Amino acid sequence: MDTVGEGLEEALQKAFTRPVPKSAGAQMRYLVKQLKGTRAAAELLGITQRTVERYVKDQIRKPRRELAERLEREVRRRWQPQIRARAKQQAATRTGLVIDTRARFGYTAAPGTTDDPRLRHLTVALPPEYAARLFDAQEAGAGERQLRDIAADGLGEIYFRDRGRRAYGLDVEFTDVEHVEFDL
Structure with missing residues (x-):
């Protein structure tokens, strides 16, 4: 890490008690649940609502690299908020x-x-x-x-x-x- 912000975020992630979801479908389902809808997830990730729905149903399994990075970053930011706060x-x-x-x-x-x-x-x-x-x-x-x-x-x-x-x-x-x- 070369930034203090990233270093703090990484330190908090070491406190996680469960692993972050690995597959794109699982990550998308988690994000949709956290944001309470496919429209909000689509706006956050910069993709269409229909694309989000297809990931949720596992009709699409392999996202392009930029989307995979954004998806993983957003899921990590929201993963285990109570553990992070503690x-x-x-x-x-x-x-x-x-x-x-x-x-x-x-x-x-x-x-x-x-x-x-x-x-x-x-x-x-x-x-x-x-x-x-x-x-x-x-x-x-x-x-x-x-x-x-x-x-x-x-x-x-x-x-x-x-x-x-x-x-x-x-x-x-x-x-x-x-x-x-x-x-x-």
């Missing part, structure tokens, strides 16, 4: 998140210190307040830049400033992300 709640109140990233970290600090950005690989446990901020921002529709800023705040506070015990006033920049992964 995992978010637990991370935001009790356990926090573990972030594993390889990115360029730069910072502004006091004069006389080195502030040249450099590539680092970090694995840091973020406390629940940062997990809550990340999930709340994601639900509110925050962009990747805002999610990265929240993650940079968390990494700066926990890793670089050690919860206020050192590097007072250090502002961390989180750029050139090569890899970012979250775990609950």
Whole structure:
């Protein structure tokens, strides 16, 4: 993963207790049930209502690649909403998140210190307040830049400033992300 939003979504999917439906027909039936109708599913996927009905009845079994990707993405976004909500709640109140990233970290600090950005690989446990901020921002529709800023705040506070015990006033920049992964 190279985006914070995708990393958060992947972490939540690790909490699933049942596998996501594999076949196009099963995925389409689930989506129709969640959206309460074939018309809504057709509008979401950008296909005709009749095509949705044919997938539901297993008259069409193999969707073209673009449709298969959209269908799987939409089903994954809606799969096991209660499990997803419980995992978010637990991370935001009790356990926090573990972030594993390889990115360029730069910072502004006091004069006389080195502030040249450099590539680092970090694995840091973020406390629940940062997990809550990340999930709340994601639900509110925050962009990747805002999610990265929240993650940079968390990494700066926990890793670089050690919860206020050192590097007072250090502002961390989180750029050139090569890899970012979250775990609950």
